[in-house]
Amino acid sequence: MNxxxxxxxxxxxxxxxxxxxxxxxxxALGLALIFGVMRVINVAHGPLLxxxxxxxxxxxxxxxxxxxxxxxxxxxxxxxVGALLQRTLVFRVVDAPELxxxxxxxxxxxxxxxxxxxxxxxxxxxxxxxxxxxxxxSFAFAKSRTIAFGFAxxxxxxxxxxxxxxxxxxxxxxxxxxxxxAMVCGIDVQRIHLITFGLATALAAAGGSLLSLIVAIQxxxxxxxTFKSFLVIVLGGAGNYPGALLGGMLLGLVEQIASLFLTTQxxxxxxxxxxxxxxxxxxxxxxGGRQT
Amino acid sequence: MVGIALAVxxxxxxxxxxxxxxxxxxWVALAGSWNLISGLTGYVSFGHVxxxxxxxxxxxxxxxxxxxxxxxxxxxxxxxxxxxxxxxGATCLRLKGxxxxxxxxxxxxxxxxxxxxxxxxxxGGLGLSLPTLDATVAIYYAMGAMAALVTLVAYVIVxxxxxxxxMTIREDEVAAEALGIDAFRHKIYAFLLSATGxxxxxxxxxxxxxxxxxxxxxxxxxxxxxxxxTLFGGKGTVWGPVLGAVTLFVLQEVVWxxxxxxxxxxxxxxxxxxxxxxxxxxxxxxxLKYRLPRTI
Amino acid sequence: MRDLHKSFGGVRAVAGVSLxxxxxxxxxxxxxxxxxxxxxxxxxxxxxxxxxxxxxLHGRRVAGLAPHRIAQLGVGRTFQVIRVFPELTxxxxxxxxxxxxxxxxxxxxxxLLAFVRLxxxxxxxxxxxxxxxxxLVEFVRMLMRDPSLVLLDEPAAGVNRTLLNExxxxxxxxxxxGKTVLLVEHDMKVVMGLCEFVFVLDHGEKIAEGPPGVVxxxxxxxxxxxxx
Numbered sequence: 001m002n003x004x005x006x007x008x009x010x011x012x013x014x015x016x017x018x019x020x021x022x023x024x025x026x027x028a029l030g031l032a033l034i035f036g037v038m039r040v041i042n043v044a045h046g047p048l049l050x051x052x053x054x055x056x057x058x059x060x061x062x063x064x065x066x067x068x069x070x071x072x073x074x075x076x077x078x079x080x081v082g083a084l085l086q087r088t089l090v091f092r093v094v095d096a097p098e099l100x101x102x103x104x105x106x107x108x109x110x111x112x113x114x115x116x117x118x119x120x121x122x123x124x125x126x127x128x129x130x131x132x133x134x135x136x137x138s139f140a141f142a143k144s145r146t147i148a149f150g151f152a153x154x155x156x157x158x159x160x161x162x163x164x165x166x167x168x169x170x171x172x173x174x175x176x177x178x179x180x181x182a183m184v185c186g187i188d189v190q191r192i193h194l195i196t197f198g199l200a201t202a203l204a205a206a207g208g209s210l211l212s213l214i215v216a217i218q219x220x221x222x223x224x225x226t227f228k229s230f231l232v233i234v235l236g237g238a239g240n241y242p243g244a245l246l247g248g249m250l251l252g253l254v255e256q257i258a259s260l261f262l263t264t265q266x267x268x269x270x271x272x273x274x275x276x277x278x279x280x281x282x283x284x285x286x287x288g289g290r291q292t
Numbered sequence: 293m294v295g296i297a298l299a300v301x302x303x304x305x306x307x308x309x310x311x312x313x314x315x316x317x318x319w320v321a322l323a324g325s326w327n328l329i330s331g332l333t334g335y336v337s338f339g340h341v342x343x344x345x346x347x348x349x350x351x352x353x354x355x356x357x358x359x360x361x362x363x364x365x366x367x368x369x370x371x372x373x374x375x376x377x378x379x380x381g382a383t384c385l386r387l388k389g390x391x392x393x394x395x396x397x398x399x400x401x402x403x404x405x406x407x408x409x410x411x412x413x414x415x416g417g418l419g420l421s422l423p424t425l426d427a428t429v430a431i432y433y434a435m436g437a438m439a440a441l442v443t444l445v446a447y448v449i450v451x452x453x454x455x456x457x458x459m460t461i462r463e464d465e466v467a468a469e470a471l472g473i474d475a476f477r478h479k480i481y482a483f484l485l486s487a488t489g490x491x492x493x494x495x496x497x498x499x500x501x502x503x504x505x506x507x508x509x510x511x512x513x514x515x516x517x518x519x520x521x522t523l524f525g526g527k528g529t530v531w532g533p534v535l536g537a538v539t540l541f542v543l544q545e546v547v548w549x550x551x552x553x554x555x556x557x558x559x560x561x562x563x564x565x566x567x568x569x570x571x572x573x574x575x576x577x578x579x580l581k582y583r584l585p586r587t588i
Numbered sequence: 589m590r591d592l593h594k595s596f597g598g599v600r601a602v603a604g605v606s607l608x609x610x611x612x613x614x615x616x617x618x619x620x621x622x623x624x625x626x627x628x629x630x631x632x633x634x635x636x637x638x639x640x641x642x643x644x645l646h647g648r649r650v651a652g653l654a655p656h657r658i659a660q661l662g663v664g665r666t667f668q669v670i671r672v673f674p675e676l677t678x679x680x681x682x683x684x685x686x687x688x689x690x691x692x693x694x695x696x697x698x699x700l701l702a703f704v705r706l707x708x709x710x711x712x713x714x715x716x717x718x719x720x721x722x723x724l725v726e727f728v729r730m731l732m733r734d735p736s737l738v739l740l741d742e743p744a745a746g747v748n749r750t751l752l753n754e755x756x757x758x759x760x761x762x763x764x765x766g767k768t769v770l771l772v773e774h775d776m777k778v779v780m781g782l783c784e785f786v787f788v789l790d791h792g793e794k795i796a797e798g799p800p801g802v803v804x805x806x807x808x809x810x811x812x813x814x815x816x
Contacts, residue, residue: 041390043397092568098390099334100567103523106338107563110516114556223512230394269405272398279387279395453693456684460673467671470633471685472659472733586675 005260008138013260017253019145022152025248027207027225028232029159030200032244035233036176037196038094040101044085045229046222047112048201052078052208053217054120060127067129067213068151074209075202082201086194094193109226116219124216148210155206156245159199163241172196173241231275298436302429310432314500316541317435318493322514323521323533324442325489329482330519331527332455334462335385335392339399341514342380343373343487344494345506346403351495352420352504362427363434366495373491374484381483385476388465403510420504431500435493439534442489446530449485451587458482459528513556520559523566526573531588535575603792604641607770611736614759614769616783616800618776620813624792625772626668629739633665634658645737664735668742668772670722674715678706678725681714685732693732700728704754720751727755731762738762740771744778756782780804788812 027049034042055074059065065073089108093101130147133140163169175182175192183189208222215221228251235250236243251271258270302310322344330336347369354360354368384395449455460468461475469475498504517540525536540562544555570577578584605628609615617625630636632643634655643651650658673681682697683690701707704724709717714725723743730738740759744752759782763769773779779786779800786803788796790812796803803809 041394089564089568097334099336099393100571102336102390102393103519104564104567106519107560107567109560110563111557111560114554114560118554118557227394227398230397234391234394263409266405266409269402272395272402275398276383276395279391280383453683453687453690456676456680459675460684463673463675464671466635466655467667467673468684469655470635470659470665470667471729472656473684474654474656 009260012139013256014253015139015141016145017256018249019142019149019252020256021249021252022149022156023207023210023248024228024232024251025245026152026156026210027204028229028236028244028248029156029241030203030207031226031229032233032236032241033172033176033196033200033203036241037172038090038101038193039098040090040094041098041105041230042090042197042200043102043105043226044109044112045105045200045204046224046226047109047116048078048082048222049204049208049211049225050116050217050219050222051081051112052205053212053221054116054208055205056209056212057125057127057217060129067127067209068147071151071155071206071209074205078205079198079202083194083198085201086197090197091190091193109223113219113223120219122219124218126216127213129213144213148214151210152207155203159203160241168195172199227275228271231271231278234275234278295440299433302432307428310428312545314428314432314435316537317432317439318497319517319521319537319541320439320534321435321442321489321493322518323525323537324439324446325486326518327486327522327527327529327533328442328446328449328489329479329486331522331529331532332449332458332462333479333482335389335479335483336519337396337483337486338393338515338519339396339403340486340490340518341510341512342399342403343376343490344497344514345510346376347373347491347494348498348504349420349494350491352422352498355422355499356420362425362495362499366434366492366499369495369498370488370492373487373494376491377484377487378480381480385479385483422499422502422504424502425499427499431496434496438489438493438496443530443534445485445489446533447587450528450530454478454481462528516556516559520562520566522573524562524573526575526577526579529573529575529579529586529588532573532575536573539574605789605792605794607787607794607797609737609768609770611768612763612766613785614763614771614783616779616786617770617772617789618774618779618786619789619795622791623789623812625789626741627792628789629665629741629772632658632737632739633663659733659735662733662736663739664730664733664737665739666726666730666741666743668745670719670726672714672717672722672726672729674713676714677711678714678717678721679710681725682729682732685729696732700731701725704728704758720747723747723751724755727758736767738767738769740769740773742772742774744773744775752778776804 027045031042031045034040034045052074055077056067056070059070059073060067085108089104090101093104130143133142134146135141163173171182171187171192172195174185175187175189175196179189182192207225211221232244232247232251234247236245236247251274254274255270258266262270298313301313305313322340326337326340347366350372351362351365351369354365355362360368380399384392387395449458457468457473457478460473461478465475521536521540522533523536524540525534526532566573572579575588579586579588605624607615617628619625627636631638631641631651634650634653634657638651641651642649645658645661645663648661650661653661673684676684678701679694679697682700683693686693686696698707698710701710704727706721706724706728709721714722717725727743743755743759747755756778759769759771771783783800786798786800787794788803788806788809790808795808795812796806798806
């Protein structure tokens with residue numbers, strides 16, 4: 001580990017971290033919504049992201065769509081998938097102990113991954129669309145990552161606007177604060193659950209679509225994202241939606257910084273260590289927020 | 293009776309048959325061990341295969357580099373797995389149920405990474421080869437012993453107050469603590485116990501296979517299988533994991549081996565069905581219907 | 589001299605409350621909803637961390653200890669929402685509490701169950717019992733460790749007259765045995781009839797204390813409940 005670290009390297013690393021952070025935030029926001037509104041731990045979140053990636057791949061390779069335009073396909077499509085999942089399976093465990101929803105979504109996640117393996121084979125696929133980087137001064141902005149950042153930031157911002165400004169968004173936030181109160185206020189909680197799950201899945205799908213241009217696509221790609229999304233939520237505080245943003249950025253930064261000192265392999269383990277540390281020290285996350 | 297039949301089986305069974313039974317015993321031991329922590333305390337361990345892999349590698353390294361006899365090496369594997377459990381448990385078991393589960397999700401990845409990293413010792417991605425030895429029959433008995441042992445341990449625990457206290461953690465940890473039950477300590481004990489079995493079994497597996505590589509001993513699929521078997525048979529019961537292991541193993545060998553790709557899908561579907569419609573597993577259903585004692 | 593003294597400052601829901609309890613008395617803790625009563629309980633039992641302040645039990649400072657440690661030191665509590673272990677039988681619910689000789693534990697458990705006339709249901713799963721029966725099981729379960737400080741969170745909630753009288757009788761016998769009892773209760777009749785001394789909380793602060801009759805007539809208390 002004899003690495004000479006220059007300020008330029010640090011700068012680059014911070015940059016890369018921030019670029020990655022938006023994507024983490026986007027996907028984690030979806031998970032946070034599901035947990036906040038339904039108290040469900042959606043282990044299937046990663047595989048749903050993976051489906052978004054495959055949707056983009058197919059739309060690009062079979063329909064010749066511009067990969068970024070496929071967001072318009074993957075997001076609505078996966079919204080429906082999410083809503084379907086919720087309507088048929090998840091709604092049954094919303095009131096059950098968290099263990100049940102954990103196991104249920106775990107089962108779903110395995111099934112989804114295997115379905116993908118069956119349908120798409122485990123072969124790695126990729127989308128060669130944009131390569132190279134933009135140079136600003138001595139900093140390299142990887143094109144695909146930067147554009148992904150832009151979209152991720154945009155979609156996340158839109159999601160927040162939706163949550164803050166629209167009636168439906170406010171209803172969602174109300175339900176996540178207190179289901180009883182929401183019901184008393186005349187909010188159709190079942191509908192909110194359905195929409196939230198669909199929305200969260202759409203966000204994951206967006207992440208997957210953007211990711212498909214950056215990394216190789218394979219059925220197992222989502223699993224580590226489930227875990228990292230949880231980490232983001234823990235960092236930002238469970239139930240604290242803006243916290244997901246902070247958490248995402250933090251994770252991105254930490255991973256990139258770790259890669260300066262550790263091999264790429266080990267930096268994967270960093271996320272895990274970080275999770276354990278944070279949970280031990282501040283179970284409420286860095287920004288506080290409600291407990292389980 | 294069944295015991296005697298199993299004991300003499302290797303004398304006239306085929307090589308394939310002995311192998312298969314050996315594996316069955318392994319799964320009984322694995323599922324039964326998983327049950328000790330996850331079934332009784334409700335703390336779902338998604339990374340349990342870590343103990344299997346750790347035991348396998350520990351034993352293999354001792355055999356290859358230390359020339360240890362495999363039986364001893366397997367026991368050492370169990371000890372290593374326990375040590376690992378202590379380490380992980382000391383940190384993660386302080387977390388409440390769902391957070392613990394999430395932490396365990398990440399455990400797999402970490403271990404695979406670590407094994408690859410410490411290549412010098414483990415042979416990294418290229419794998420680790422053991423000196424050839426045909427000990428299949430001996431391992432058959434060893435695995436059988438483990439399966440029996442794990443089931444016995446489960447019985448002893450379930451019929452004891454210790455076991456009852458573990459269950460209170462599952463039912464209502466807050467209430468349990470308010471009664472003076474040291475949940476953390478109980479969880480650690482259960483966790484340690486649940487890791488030793490897979491550790492030893494992993495060591496035996498290593499000897500039997502003769503060759504190890506990270507992906508073969510740390511696959512998520514193994515944890516999934518452990519989980520499905522226990523859930524299906526009945527978590528928190530003594531014979532549930534045995535029932536689940538036998539049923540699913542037979543199904544696996546007879547039916548699904550042909551449709552190998554549908555394997556995980558079916559497991560996932562089973563988990564979903566069990567969680568929704570029979571959360572206590574087959575044995576749990578029977579217990580309810582026929583008012584069987586809990587200690588079955 | 590067994591007494592208990594609590595003062596908390598700065599916990600969100602409880603601000604600078606001090607209570608001193610003496611053995612062999614029944615104390616009441618009342619106040620409008622959200623005044624911090626349950627939070628106070630949780631701070632005493634260790635279920636919640638207090639930001640500052642002490643809890644002193646038998647001259648020993650216990651604040652900050654883990655809940656199970658505090659329970660082991662002689663604090664017992666029941667919950668607002670019944671928390672029996674549904675998958676365990678009534679007897680097992682009690683058995684899990686103590687370590688030590690199984691025979692002794694079982695004897696004591698049966699004795700306690702008989703005390704509330706539930707010995708016939710000893711082997712029934714607690715989840716199958718009626719609300720009132722569960723309440724009794726939770727009550728005697730708390731007594732397995734023979735706590736010196738007994739905290740009862742709304743013991744009268746959802747309980748019919750007969751059962752309530754039984755419970756109140758049991759509480760009086762606890763007092764006679766020298767235990768310290770502190771209960772949170774909304775039912776004023778129960779408080780008036782049972783408690784010798786009452787603390788009133790409002791918005792996390794102690795606004796009054798004294799014998800029930802005195803407190804009842806206290807202006808500030810009336811205002812807390814009805815004013816605003």
